[in-house]
Amino acid sequence: MPLAKSMEVSEYVKLLSKKMDDKSLTIGVVGLGYVGLPTALAFHKSSFNVWGIDKSEDVINSLKNNKSHLFEGDNILIPNDSRWNITTSYENSIPNCDVVLICVPTPVDRNHMPDISMIRQSFKSISNTIINSQRITIILESTVQPGMTNLCLNEIISKKPALSNMINIAYCPERVSPGEINHGVSQVARVIGSNDLILTNLLAKLYKNITSGEIMAVSSIEVAEASKLVENTQRDIDIAFVNELSILMPKIGIDVEEVLSAADTKWNFHRHTPGIGVGGHCIPIDPHYYIQMAIKNNVISSLSPAARKLNSSMPNYVAGEIMDFCGPVSSKILVLGYSYKPNIGDSRETPIKYLIEILINGGHDVVLWDPLVKKEEIPKNFNVLESPYEVNDLDCVVLATAHDQILGINWESIKKNMHNPKIYDGRRCLDISTMVESGWSMRAIGLPLK
Amino acid sequence: MPLAKSMEVSEYVKLLSKKMDDKSLTIGVVGLGYVGLPTALAFHKSSFNVWGIDKSEDVINSLKNNKSHLFEGDNILIPNDSRWNITTSYENSIPNCDVVLICVPTPVDRNHMPDISMIRQSFKSISNTIINSQRITIILESTVQPGMTNLCLNEIISKKPALSNMINIAYCPERVSPGEINHGVSQVARVIGSNDLILTNLLAKLYKNITSGEIMAVSSIEVAEASKLVENTQRDIDIAFVNELSILMPKIGIDVEEVLSAADTKWNFHRHTPGIGVGGHCIPIDPHYYIQMAIKNNVISSLSPAARKLNSSMPNYVAGEIMDFCGPVSSKILVLGYSYKPNIGDSRETPIKYLIEILINGGHDVVLWDPLVKKEEIPKNFNVLESPYEVNDLDCVVLATAHDQILGINWESIKKNMHNPKIYDGRRCLDISTMVESGWSMRAIGLPLK
Numbered sequence: 001m002p003l004a005k006s007m008e009v010s011e012y013v014k015l016l017s018k019k020m021d022d023k024s025l026t027i028g029v030v031g032l033g034y035v036g037l038p039t040a041l042a043f044h045k046s047s048f049n050v051w052g053i054d055k056s057e058d059v060i061n062s063l064k065n066n067k068s069h070l071f072e073g074d075n076i077l078i079p080n081d082s083r084w085n086i087t088t089s090y091e092n093s094i095p096n097c098d099v100v101l102i103c104v105p106t107p108v109d110r111n112h113m114p115d116i117s118m119i120r121q122s123f124k125s126i127s128n129t130i131i132n133s134q135r136i137t138i139i140l141e142s143t144v145q146p147g148m149t150n151l152c153l154n155e156i157i158s159k160k161p162a163l164s165n166m167i168n169i170a171y172c173p174e175r176v177s178p179g180e181i182n183h184g185v186s187q188v189a190r191v192i193g194s195n196d197l198i199l200t201n202l203l204a205k206l207y208k209n210i211t212s213g214e215i216m217a218v219s220s221i222e223v224a225e226a227s228k229l230v231e232n233t234q235r236d237i238d239i240a241f242v243n244e245l246s247i248l249m250p251k252i253g254i255d256v257e258e259v260l261s262a263a264d265t266k267w268n269f270h271r272h273t274p275g276i277g278v279g280g281h282c283i284p285i286d287p288h289y290y291i292q293m294a295i296k297n298n299v300i301s302s303l304s305p306a307a308r309k310l311n312s313s314m315p316n317y318v319a320g321e322i323m324d325f326c327g328p329v330s331s332k333i334l335v336l337g338y339s340y341k342p343n344i345g346d347s348r349e350t351p352i353k354y355l356i357e358i359l360i361n362g363g364h365d366v367v368l369w370d371p372l373v374k375k376e377e378i379p380k381n382f383n384v385l386e387s388p389y390e391v392n393d394l395d396c397v398v399l400a401t402a403h404d405q406i407l408g409i410n411w412e413s414i415k416k417n418m419h420n421p422k423i424y425d426g427r428r429c430l431d432i433s434t435m436v437e438s439g440w441s442m443r444a445i446g447l448p449l450k
Numbered sequence: 451m452p453l454a455k456s457m458e459v460s461e462y463v464k465l466l467s468k469k470m471d472d473k474s475l476t477i478g479v480v481g482l483g484y485v486g487l488p489t490a491l492a493f494h495k496s497s498f499n500v501w502g503i504d505k506s507e508d509v510i511n512s513l514k515n516n517k518s519h520l521f522e523g524d525n526i527l528i529p530n531d532s533r534w535n536i537t538t539s540y541e542n543s544i545p546n547c548d549v550v551l552i553c554v555p556t557p558v559d560r561n562h563m564p565d566i567s568m569i570r571q572s573f574k575s576i577s578n579t580i581i582n583s584q585r586i587t588i589i590l591e592s593t594v595q596p597g598m599t600n601l602c603l604n605e606i607i608s609k610k611p612a613l614s615n616m617i618n619i620a621y622c623p624e625r626v627s628p629g630e631i632n633h634g635v636s637q638v639a640r641v642i643g644s645n646d647l648i649l650t651n652l653l654a655k656l657y658k659n660i661t662s663g664e665i666m667a668v669s670s671i672e673v674a675e676a677s678k679l680v681e682n683t684q685r686d687i688d689i690a691f692v693n694e695l696s697i698l699m700p701k702i703g704i705d706v707e708e709v710l711s712a713a714d715t716k717w718n719f720h721r722h723t724p725g726i727g728v729g730g731h732c733i734p735i736d737p738h739y740y741i742q743m744a745i746k747n748n749v750i751s752s753l754s755p756a757a758r759k760l761n762s763s764m765p766n767y768v769a770g771e772i773m774d775f776c777g778p779v780s781s782k783i784l785v786l787g788y789s790y791k792p793n794i795g796d797s798r799e800t801p802i803k804y805l806i807e808i809l810i811n812g813g814h815d816v817v818l819w820d821p822l823v824k825k826e827e828i829p830k831n832f833n834v835l836e837s838p839y840e841v842n843d844l845d846c847v848v849l850a851t852a853h854d855q856i857l858g859i860n861w862e863s864i865k866k867n868m869h870n871p872k873i874y875d876g877r878r879c880l881d882i883s884t885m886v887e888s889g890w891s892m893r894a895i896g897l898p899l900k
Binding site: 017027080146147175183188189190191213214215216218219220222224226227228230231233234235238240241244245247248249251252253254255258259260261263265266267268269270293295297300301302303304306307309310 | 521532535557596597609625633638639640663664666668669670672673674676677678680681684685688690691694695698699701702703704705708709710711712713715716717719720743744747748749750751753754756757759760
């Protein structure tokens with residue numbers, strides 16, 4: 001039975017704590033994507049009652065058939081018991097919940113402005129379906145600017161003041177790193193803040209049920225919100241610097257990878273590998289939330305805008321390198337890999353999309369192979385292959401994503417069909433001397449021309 | 451006896467190797483400062499013959515009296531045997547040497563342009579004093595742009611072509627971190643490159659005599675040169691980002707230190723602490739070498755210039771914060787600490803100098819105490835105290851360098867002499883609640899106003 005609304009926070013926390021201890025707590029998860037689904041599964045595994053809510057009928061149908069819709073879905077077991085409930089309906093689910101996690105995307109629009117409409121919609125749907133006898137805690141996990149979680153709550157309270165005694169809020173930024181088996185929901189350290197320190201400490205304990213990582217309870221929601229932006233903005237800046245080096249070092253005849261490996265022998269250096277650009281749901285997006293926060297507060301931020309500009313220009317730079325490699329003729333180019341990161345089928349914000357577009361606009365005939373990305377995730381005008389070996393008269397191969405299946409390609413089989421075999425390594429994962437010795441003409445990002 | 455000049459590199463390396471193995475090798479070190487002196491001492495400790503060369507009579511006289519002129523000198527034992535020779539004279543020293551390390555400063559001029567005049571002078575002095583029967587290897591340790599080591603050699607060879615058979619060169623960037631006991635000459639990993647891989651490998655073995663760290667032999671001098679610039683430019687950028695956060699976070703009511711500690715629970719976050727700015731012989735200078743290299747090669751570098759601008763503006767920002775704290779009256783301000791880093795007396799490029807100048811220009815009466823910096827290192831117009839307790843009618847205290855002796859100050863004794871005790875923590879090293887409870891009005895970098 002949900003908790004009554006009229007009590008003090010300390011009393012509420014005591015009851016919540018009791019439900020947590022005897023596992024009678026019911027947890028709702030709004031948004032069953034990369035973050036929400038593994039989180040819902042983790043709480044279910046920890047013996048809690050779980051309601052998963054997603055607006056997509058397809059997602060719910062897939063899960064009802066015990067199939068995950070995620071790219072990594074093959075290894076995900078969907079439960080089939082009374083503690084596991086999934087639905088598109090807030091009405092059916094919210095009234096059963098004690099704690100509701102919101103795990104919906106927070107993208108940017110075409111002008112790189114934060115778009116938190118999905119969070120607003122989730123708050124609205126919860127506020128419309130919460131029942132009068134109920135008291136819930138909403139924990140937002142999506143990336144937002146500091147102050148936004150409280151703003152979303154205040155927006156619904158201003159329309160329905162009674163909610164102020166029915167809803168507590170907290171913020172616990174997700175840190176899922178798709179495809180990184182050691183940095184999933186069950187391993188990562190978490191940061192959590194709410195408007196009440198007793199509640200924060202209890203919720204920290206709640207998350208301890210699903211992760212072996214540290215849980216840091218911070219003094220406010222805003223600190224937790226800021227920490228997420230700071231993490232990913234730093235990462236974008238660090239990667240931008242090595243990408244800049246990948247452009248500069250070859251100009252002075254130096255291989256960027258050798259320089260970075262040398263620098264990495266210093267105790268406080270942070271090694272990153274340059275590439276075709278950053279992708280995914282965090283690094284290309286969260287810095288825009290940071291930049292807008294700085295602008296709103298009249299702080300001149302120049303590092304993050306410079307990093308964004310540099311990282312988002314990398315597909316353009318690499319396309320230029322490839323076109324220079326191919327020469328002033330229309331070439332047939334095989335691009336290997338489409339997702340933004342090795343060994344996952346996640347193509348959100350993938351820089352390879354822009355790389356291919358620029359090559360096509362440059363008059364080249366591009367064929368693409370990615371063993372992990374679903375065909376429907378790839379633009380319809382891209383020529384997608386079933387196998388990397390099925391294409392003839394190739395002029396150039398571009399290694400764009402370092403999937404194991406791509407590294408394991410039989411290069412001889414591909415080379416056989418090429419008159420003048422050329423390969424461009426956009427991820428610095430091929431052994432250059434091996435490729436050159438076996439007859440490839442090779443270029444790579446950050447590598448000087450001979 | 452020095453090695454003859456006419457042999458092949460491989461033959462030369464063999465002989466050098468023999469001398470290295472039987473410790474008959476003689477090593478010259480040009481420039482006996484923070485880098486050169488500990489390096490010379492380390493090679494002496496490893497049983498090599500050492501000639502230390504410095505243009506300063508004072509330095510040589512001090513060392514001849516078995517005293518180090520360095521700020522950390524108290525713990526340095528100066529040898530007193532036949533393997534240890536120090537002189538201002540190249541004529542007396544170079545003809546005895548097999549290997550000569552150049553460890554002179556490479557500053558920037560007023561326009562932030564690289565100034566390698568001291569390296570050029572060292573090369574010139576060596577080339578003027580090398581004797582005809584001699585063959586030496588010069589190893590440059592000072593920070594330079596890629597290509598500069600070879601350029602310096604070529605400059606002397608163009609004037610005296612015979613030197614091309616008498617001098618080999620290598621580059622092994624110093625990584626001494628003053629005051630950091632675990633990152634001294636005897637511990638740090640090193641990177642080394644020369645124009646000949648056999649020689650590089652031998653010199654790597656030579657350095658292995660003085661450090662427990664890894665020695666990475668790289669494929670060229672230029673890679674080694676670039677690695678040093680890349681290391682320190684990255685560090686400047688990383689520190690700039692947290693300094694930017696220390697300005698932005700208080701504007702949204704958040705303590706930057708709490709945000710950074712929260713972000714630091716993420717596996718790939720790099721924690722830095724904001725402050726009054728960066729100092730020392732590397733971080734404020736080396737990025738200018740990097741920026742000029744980028745400009746010369748037509749690469750748009752925006753990260754490093756943004757970082758430089760931000761870090762060098764920090765004294766200005768902090769001075770503004772302090773003046774706001776003091777209010778619109780001329781105040782008496784005690785600045786604690788002058789060196790750029792805790793627990794050393796090194797004041798090179800210290801941001802505290804600019805902080806004090808701005809406060810003085812703002813009409814304030816500034817008194818300064820630093821237990822480690824020698825008085826002659828401090829501008830004459832600064833009012834330097836012998837003790838932090840000897841001043842009355844103070845309005846504000848500024849903690850500028852976190853020396854242990856400053857953290858151990860008896861704050862009660864200082865507070866007694868203040869009507870309205872105010873303290874500004876420019877290094878985030880004081881416990882805020884303790885200070886506030888004991889009656890201080892407190893502000894700190896990155897901390898929001900109450």
